[in-house]
Amino acid sequence: MKKMMKLHRSVKYRVFAGVLGGIAEYLGWSPNMVRMLFFAVIILSAGVTLPMAMLAYLILWFVMPEATPASYA
Template sequence: MSKKLTRSQKDRMVAGVLGGIASYFRIDPTIVRLIFVIGLFLSLLFPLAFIYLAAIFIIPNEGEV
């Protein structure tokens, strides 16, 4: 069975992107969220926010695959 990146249905705070990334790499979703928030402020909001919004439309939901 191959591993696929999907947006999480159960580890979701906004759209499930970070929960899906955490599930894909098998790490705690809280760590991924903290890294994202720190990166968001270090990048002055725009680049990571744009990547997150793009990921919402590119990465399929967990049940759609």
């Protein structure tokens, strides 16, 4: 997997909006590992962070631009 130059929402590894896939591509990690880490934090915090995590995901969905072919250069 090529590392992205800028943080963008992933086109290749999206489930909903591509936010976690884009973070994984930017860091050079597996998208599944980032998703599992995201949900593990929510579960281990007994759901306390669920509203915060959902809000953060929604904000990132609207703030992060969608990846273009130039994003993978």
